[in-house]
Amino acid sequence: MDARPADTRAAIDVGLLLENQRFGGWHAKIMFLCFLMLFVEGMDYNALAVAAPALIRDWSVSQSDIGLAFAISNLAVLLGALSFSAIGDRYGRRIGIILGVLIYSIPTLRTAFAGSLWELYALRFAAGLGMGGVMPNAIALLTEVAPKGLKSRMVMIPFIGIGLGAAAIGGIAAAFIPRFGWPAVFLIPGVSGLIVCAVLVVWLTESIRFLVITKPGSPHLAKALKAMGADATEGRLISVRPHGKASRARQVLGALLHRDNIVVNMLLWICCLLESLTFIILVSWLPVILETAGLSPAEASLTFAYVGLGNLVSQLLIAMFLDRYHFLAMLAAALVTVAGFVAFGAHGLDKTGLMIVTVILVSASGATHSALVGLVGNLYPTAFRATAVGIATGFGRAAFIVGPVLAGYLLAQSLPLRELTLVIMTPYVPTVLICLLLARAYAGKVAEARRIDAEG
Template identity: 25%
Template sequence: MRTIDNIIEHRGGAGVSGPVTRGSIIARLERMPTNAMQIRARVLIGLATFFDGFDVIAIAATLPILIQKWHLTPWEIGFLIASGSVGQLFGAFLFPWLAERHGRVRAIAWSSGIIGVTSILCGFAPTFAAFAALRVVQGFGLGGELPVAATYINEISRAHGRGRFVLLYEIVFPIGLLASNALGAWVVPRFGWEAMYFIGGLPLVLFFVLRRLVPESPRWLAERERLGDADNAMTVFERSAKGPLAPVAHAAEFDELANRHPKRRMKDLFGPAYLKRTLAVAMLWITCGFIQYGLSTWLPTIYRTLYHAPLQLALNLAVAASVLGVVGSLVCALLVDKVGRKPIINVSFVLCAVSLALAGVCHAMSVYVVATFSAFALGFLASGFITAYVYTPELYPTSIRALGCGVGGAWLKVAAIFAPAIVSKTMVGGNLDVAFYILAAVPFAAAIVVHFLGIETKGKVLEQLEA
C-alpha cells in the first residue's frame, strides 16, 4: 500500500491549473467522483468507528459477569455503565477542539490510540474501581472519535450522493455494536470477559498508520489558509480517481460563497445564526444517547434478572436487536439522499417511540415479546441515529464543524450518563413499564423539535448551508 508521500511525489496528471484558492478546492471536491483514496479513507477511519461501536457496547456482554465477579450493587452497576460516558463527555469537546487546530486525521489517530490502550488495560483490571477509572479514560477517545470522523467523511464528500457516501461509512458503527454483541455472546462464555477488551485494543494500530495512509481534509486545510497543503491533499484524491476528471468549474462562485460569511467561533453555535440548528442537534443526540445507553446496555441484564433468561439466551436476544440496528441503518443509507434527512429522522423516531411504548404495555408478557419490541425500537433508532452523523456536520461551516459535532456528541454523553440510572431505578422498583414509557417520550419529543427547528440539507454543497 502506497503512502500519501509516494502519491504526491508522482502527482502528475491531476488536470488542475490556475491559482489555488478556497473556491478552487471546493470546486475540485465537487467535481471528484468516488475514488480509491476516498474508499481507503472510509475503510481505515471506518475501522476506528467500528471499534468505537465495539468498545462502547462491550460492557453489555460483560456486565452480567462483572456483576457476579465484584458483587455490584444497582448503584455500582449504573455507575459502571455511565463511567465511560463521563469520559466521552469530555472527549466530545477535547478532540473536536484538537481537530479544529491540528487536523481531523491527527485527532482521529490520537483518539484511536487512547481507545486501544485503555481497552487492553481494562482486560487486566483487578478491581471494580480500577475498571471504572479505565472506562472513564477510554471514554475520552470514544467520545472524540465519532464526531471528528463524521466531520472528516462529510468534508471529503461532494454534495451529490453525500448522504449515501457518509452513511455507508457510518454503518460500521452499528456493525461494531452488532459484532460486539455477537462476539460477546460467543467469546465471553468460552474465554472470559477479559477477551472482549483485548480484542477491543486493536484500534491502537491506527494510531501508528492512519496519518501515513489517509490525507488531511482539503476543506479544513483551505479554511486554515494552508492552500499548498490543501492542493497536495486534493491531488492525493484526484490521482486515485479512475479515468479523466471533469474540468474544474464554478471556482469563482465557490470563492464568493466561501468568503461570504465570516469565520465562526464556538460561541456562534449558540448565537442567532445557528441557535435553532443547535437546539435541533441537541435533541437529536440526546435521544440517541438516552435510548442507546438507557436500553442497549441494559438489555442482557434485563432479560437475565427480570425474566430469568439463561445468560446465552439473554446475549442472543441482544444480538437480534443489533441485527435490526444494522438493517435500519442500511435502509436509511439507501433512502437518505432520496427523501431527505428530516423525514428519515422524524419517521424513525416516531416509530421508535411507538415500539418502546408497546414494550411497556406488554412488559408482563414473555421475554420474547419484550425483546421483539425492543429490537424494533433499536432498529428504528439506528436509522435516525446514523442520519445524525451526516446531518449534524452539514449544519455548520468548516471553521466550527467539528466543534458543532462535538457539542452534539456531548449531549449524547450527558443523556448516556443519566439514562442507565433511570432504568436502574425503575427496574429496582419493579416498574419496567415506566422505564419504557420514559424512554418512548424522548424520541417522540425529538421528532417534534427536529421537524420545527431543523433545516433540510439534501443535495446542497456544504458551503451553501452556512447561515
C-alpha cells in the same frame, strides 16, 4: 521590477471540485478506514454492557455500581467530544481521529486485567476520552470529502461500523464469557484498536477542505489533491484558491453562537439530548433488561448480537433516503422506535417474540441516532464544523451520563416491564416534534453553510 512571467495556471475552487467529484476509490478508502475505527469503537463502547451481567456476578457488585461505571465513561466521552473537536478544528481531523483511537484502545486493553470497581472506573474514564474524540472528527472528515448529494450517506454508512461492532462484541460475549470470563470482551477490542490505529497512521488522509483554509501551501494538500485525482489533466500543477483563514478558538465559538444559528443550535442540542437519553439506556442496559424480562444470559447476549445485525439493515435502509428527506427520514425511524416500545412492553410475548421485537426496537432507535449523526455536520461550514458537531454530540453525551444511572435506579426499583418501557420512551415524544421543525430549517442552513465556505 519583477521580470518573472505571471502564473497563468487556472485556479481551482476546491469546494466545487469536491462537490462535483464522482464517488471513487479515494472516497471508498476514507469511508472504509472510518468504518474500521468506528467498528472497533462499537466493540469498545458496548464491551461494558455485555460484560455487566458477568461483572455483577463475579465481583458481587450491584447494578448501581455498574451504572456508575457507565456514567463515568460517558462523562469522559462528553469531555473527549468537546476537547477533541477543538483539536480537530485547530490541528486537523486526522490528528483528532488517530489520537482518539489510540487513547481509547490502550485503557480498554488494560481493563481486561482490572481487579476492582475503582480500577474499572478509572480505565473506562480514560477510554471514554478517546471514544468521544473520534466521532466529531469522523463526521467532519466524511462530510468534507463527500460529493454533493452523498453527504449524509457518506457519514451514515461508515457509522454502521458502530452497530456491527456492537453485534461483534455481543457474539464475542456469548462465545467467550462462558469459557474465559468477561476479560475477553475488553481484550479483543483493545488489541484491535491498536492495529487499526497503526493502519490509520499509514493510510488516513487529511480533509482537503481543512487544509485549504489552514495550510493552502502545504505539500500535504498537493498530495491529497493528487490522490483524489485532481491533477490528472495533462499533468499540470494545481493552484488552489483558499476559502478563508483558520479561525481562532474564540472566533470559532463566536461564529457558532451567532444569532443566525441560535434557533437551529437550540433545536439540535435538545434533540441530541433527548434522543440520546433513550438510545443510551437501550444500548447500555439491554442485556440486563432482557434478563429481567426473562431471557437467559446467553439468549440476552445473542439478542444483543442480532440487534447489531438489525442495525446494519436499518441504517442501510435509512441511508437510502437521508440525503433526500433528511429529518423527515429520521422522523420515520423515530416513529418505528415508538411502535417498538409499545410492542416491547406488551404482555404475553414469548422468548422468541421478545427477541424479535427487541431487534426491531433497538435497530429503529439506532437508525434514528445515526440519522441525527449523519445530518448534523451538513448544517455548519468547514471553519467550525468539528466544534459544532462536538458541542451537539456533547449534549447527547450528557444524556449518556444521566441515562445509565437513571436506568440503573429504575431497574433497582423492579418496575414492571410495561412501566419501564414507558419511562424509557418518553423523550421520543418531543424528539418527533423537533424533527419536524428541523426539517423546515434544514435546506436553508445547508445552503448558508455552502455559501460561507464559498466566500471564505
